Amino acid sequence: QGDSCKRMPVLQAADGVDVEMLRVFLEHAGGELANVTNADNPDEVRSLLDVIEGKIKAVDNVVKDVKEQKDDRGDSSKQMKRLEQAKEEERAAEAGSYLQALWGNLVVHETHNVKNNGMHRYDPSYIDMVQHGLRNVNVCVDDDYMDDEEGGGGEDPEKSYQAAMQLVEKMKDRIKEATSIVKEHGGAPAPRDAEEAEDDENQDGNRRFGMGFGHHMYGSHQSNKFHPLKEHKELKGIYGHTQPLPQGEQGPAHEVFIATYSGDTSALHTAALHSHVLIENAVKQNPLFVAVLKGDCAMVKAVFAAGSAQYEAGRPQKNPSTADEEEKKRDVGSELRRMNNLELAAGVAPKTAKPTPEQMRQKLAVLEAAAGGDADTVITTKTHPSTFLLQRCPAWVERVPEVKELVQVKLQGLLDAFEDASPMRESEETRETINAVQLTPLELAIVQKDPAMVATLLELLQDVVG
Numbered sequence: 001q002g003d004s005c006k007r008m009p010v011l012q013a014a015d016g017v018d019v020e021m022l023r024v025f026l027e028h029a030g031g032e033l034a035n036v037t038n039a040d041n042p043d044e045v046r047s048l049l050d051v052i053e054g055k056i057k058a059v060d061n062v063v064k065d066v067k068e069q070k071d072d073r074g075d076s077s078k079q080m081k082r083l084e085q086a087k088e089e090e091r092a093a094e095a096g097s098y099l100q101a102l103w104g105n106l107v108v109h110e111t112h113n114v115k116n117n118g119m120h121r122y123d124p125s126y127i128d129m130v131q132h133g134l135r136n137v138n139v140c141v142d143d144d145y146m147d148d149e150e151g152g153g154g155e156d157p158e159k160s161y162q163a164a165m166q167l168v169e170k171m172k173d174r175i176k177e178a179t180s181i182v183k184e185h186g187g188a189p190a191p192r193d194a195e196e197a198e199d200d201e202n203q204d205g206n207r208r209f210g211m212g213f214g215h216h217m218y219g220s221h222q223s224n225k226f227h228p229l230k231e232h233k234e235l236k237g238i239y240g241h242t243q244p245l246p247q248g249e250q251g252p253a254h255e256v257f258i259a260t261y262s263g264d265t266s267a268l269h270t271a272a273l274h275s276h277v278l279i280e281n282a283v284k285q286n287p288l289f290v291a292v293l294k295g296d297c298a299m300v301k302a303v304f305a306a307g308s309a310q311y312e313a314g315r316p317q318k319n320p321s322t323a324d325e326e327e328k329k330r331d332v333g334s335e336l337r338r339m340n341n342l343e344l345a346a347g348v349a350p351k352t353a354k355p356t357p358e359q360m361r362q363k364l365a366v367l368e369a370a371a372g373g374d375a376d377t378v379i380t381t382k383t384h385p386s387t388f389l390l391q392r393c394p395a396w397v398e399r400v401p402e403v404k405e406l407v408q409v410k411l412q413g414l415l416d417a418f419e420d421a422s423p424m425r426e427s428e429e430t431r432e433t434i435n436a437v438q439l440t441p442l443e444l445a446i447v448q449k450d451p452a453m454v455a456t457l458l459e460l461l462q463d464v465v466g
Contacts, residue, residue, distance in 0.1 A: 034187035047190040062133035083110035098261035228282030254419035308386040314380030394436035
């Protein structure tokens, strides 16, 4: 009886499309378990069947990315032109600005791509890409799905690609088998309204994939020129689900990042009236992560408050009497906890669930916007602000000294563990090809050795998850 997909075992089995484990659970208590739902986000309820069927789209996205990689592999002219564009834009940007930081990240990434394109010895096989992509969407990749004749095709790219597609077909068969098992035990999709169904249809379901495998982290560009200032996406969950923002919102979204990077809370409040705040930029970083990179605790709180206000504005209003009853229950619970001897000894005060002043200001701004114009123009979101705290974003090795030091220390540990020259050489090559590390905001704060930021993030996490 866990409270999220990650804590309820049967949902975890569905998330990994673990057929044998699902069969054990459902044969043991099929009627009770076939229609359980995740309870971590009441605005996006998903049943066991929803979780499994969602993997079909996720696997299709992995295949799409690999096919694009196959089409573009070896086309160094595109990568060189993107690199030159990024360098020119970085030089033209104002020193110390968000634009300079954004283009600088793109320079690092494109340099990595161009370098790897000339290092055919390290080009990852297509089977590696598929395995990496499947793991990033939480689909278990067992050894049973990788027999000897499908060992990646060796150095033959076409054989590697065919082996990768065979693995994909096996995964699709596995998803179909898991779907059949759940339906046999009475499993059905969770009920949802028309708006939720439309959100599901529009959502691209694209999770973290391709960080070291090409330029597609900015989107599926087929031209030589890319436009990272027009590629902001709304976050739809902690696992990297996103949906492109409309073109009219791209400019204000860019302003959200500029305000965050510069530490201007007033500009953030203004931008949040015209753009979602739970968003990511062209390099897959969200505003709160950018604030943590800058070490700005006040801005972290402001960004979180802005996201919380948009989330609260989009929630159905509760009946006042119901809200009063819930508030009373919280007060009683706090008093009971306070009566605990250990808490009395520690001098812990009763906990309250009241909003912070920053959250109140953000909510007031949203309400004022609604009163001053068309209510349909108010920016709201169904994405819980905890997404900010739980989502992993890339920290660029060459741009964050502490991350670079961490990577060097970890890889040196691998080198020290091997006496054979071959794995040592491979580890040295790996050192040259790691260009980013995926971290949560809290992990980043710890890596940056920023105790004030760690305390700020723990405080926000305490408010969200207890």
